[in-house]
C-alpha cells in the first residue's frame with residue numbers, strides 16, 4: 001500500500017521513465033497520484049497508460065499542485081521551465097521534488113531553486129540518474145580503494161551539446177571523485193549555426209578543462225570526437241577505468257505504444273546498463289566490474305523516499321550536486337566569453353552562451369534558427385517555446 005503520492009508535471013518521454021521508476025521501487029511506497037500537461041493528447045495517453053484517472057489530469061500544473069497537495073512532485077519539462085516549476089512546487093511544500101537535468105538554464109535559476117526549497121523545507125533531487133547504476137557505484141568503491149591509483153583526469157566526449165549530454169558526464173566525474181570542489185574552468189565554444197536545444201541557444205562544439213580541489217582535472221570534449229558518449233574515461237596514476245552505457249534491443253523492453261514515441265521506447269532509459277572496465281597495476285589486462293543490475297531511476301526514487309524518511313542524508317542526486325554541474329557548465333561558457341580562465345565560485349548568474357548570442361559576440365556563419373529536438377514536439381509547433389506551442 002503506497003504511503004505517498006507523486007504528481008508529474010509535463011508528461012513527455014522522460015515522465016514515462018519517472019513513472020516506471022516509481023513503480024519499480026520495492027514495496028511501492030509512492031503511487032502516481034496526478035499529472036499535468038498543457039497538451040491534451042499527452043494527458044490522455046499518459047493517464048490511460050499509467051492508470052491515472054481523468055479527474056487527476058490537469059492542464060495547469062499550479063491547479064494540480066493546489067488541488068492534489070502531492071507528497072512528491074516530478075518536474076519533467078524542458079530545461080527552461082525547470083526553475084519556474086520547481087519554485088512553484090516548493091511554495092506548496094511537498095516533501096520532495098525530483099527535477100530533470102540540467103537543473104536550470106543558468107546559475108541564477110539554480111540558486112533560486114535551492115533557495116525556494118530551503119525556505120520551504122523541501123528536499124530537491126536533480127535527476128542525473130546514471131551515477132545510480134549498480135556497476136558505477138561498485139566502480140567508485142574500487143577507485144576509493146586505489147584500484148587505478150590516484151586519479152589524475154576524467155575525460156568525456158559526448159556528441160551532444162553541453163547542457164543536454166555532457167552535463168551527465170560532468171555529474172559522473174564529480175560523483176566518481178567523491179564530489180570535489182571545482183576551482184577553475186577554462187573553455188572554448190564553437191557556434192557556427194543558429195542551433196537551439198529545447199529552445200535554448202546551444203553550441204555546436206565545446207572544449208573545457210576543469211581544475212578540481214583534489215588536484216585532478218576534468219577534460220570536456222563536447223561534440224568534438226566520438227568515444228564513450230554517456231560515460232567517461234578515468235586516468236589514474238596506476239591504471240585506467242572506462243564507463244559506458246548500453247541497453248537491451250527494443251524488442252526485449254516494454255513498449256510505449258500506444259503513446260506518441262518519435263524517438264522509440266522510453267524504457268530504454270529504465271533498462272539502461274552502466275558498464276565499467278579497468279586496467280590497473282594489479283590486473284592482468286582489462287577487468288569488468290560486475291554488480292547485479294537494477295533500474296538506476298528506481299534507485300534514485302528509492303533514495304528520495306529514504307531521504308524523506310530520514311534513512312539517508314546525502315542522496316547521490318541531491319540538489320546541490322546538480323548545482324555543481326550547472327556552475328561548471330556556466331563557467332565554461334563564461335571562460336569562452338571572457339577569454340580567460342574563470343575561478344569559482346562563479347559570480348555570473350546569467351547564461352554566458354545566451355549572452356554572447358544576444359550580444360552578437362558569436363556571429364553564426366550559416367544563419368537560420370533550428371531546434372535540435374523538434375522531432376519530439378507535437379502538432380504544428382517546432383519547440384515548446386515558440387508560438388504555436390500548446
Ligand SMILES: NC(=O)c1ccc[n+]([C@@H]2O[C@H](COP(=O)([O-])OP(=O)(O)OC[C@H]3O[C@@H](n4cnc5c(N)ncnc54)[C@H](O)[C@@H]3O)[C@@H](O)[C@H]2O)c1
Nearest residue numbers: 010011012013014037038039042076077078079100101102
Ligand atoms: N536524465 C535523462 O537521461 C534525460 C533524458 C531525456 C530527457 N531528459 C530531460 O527531461 C526534460 C524533458 O524532456 P523530454 O524529452 O521528456 O520532453 P518531451 O518533449 O518529450 O516532453 C515535454 C512535455 O512537456 C509538456 N509541456 C510543455 N509545456 C508545459 C507546461 N507549461 N506545463 C505542463 N506541461 C508542459 C509538453 O506538452 C510535453 O508533453 C528535459 O529537460 C531533458 O533534459 C533527461
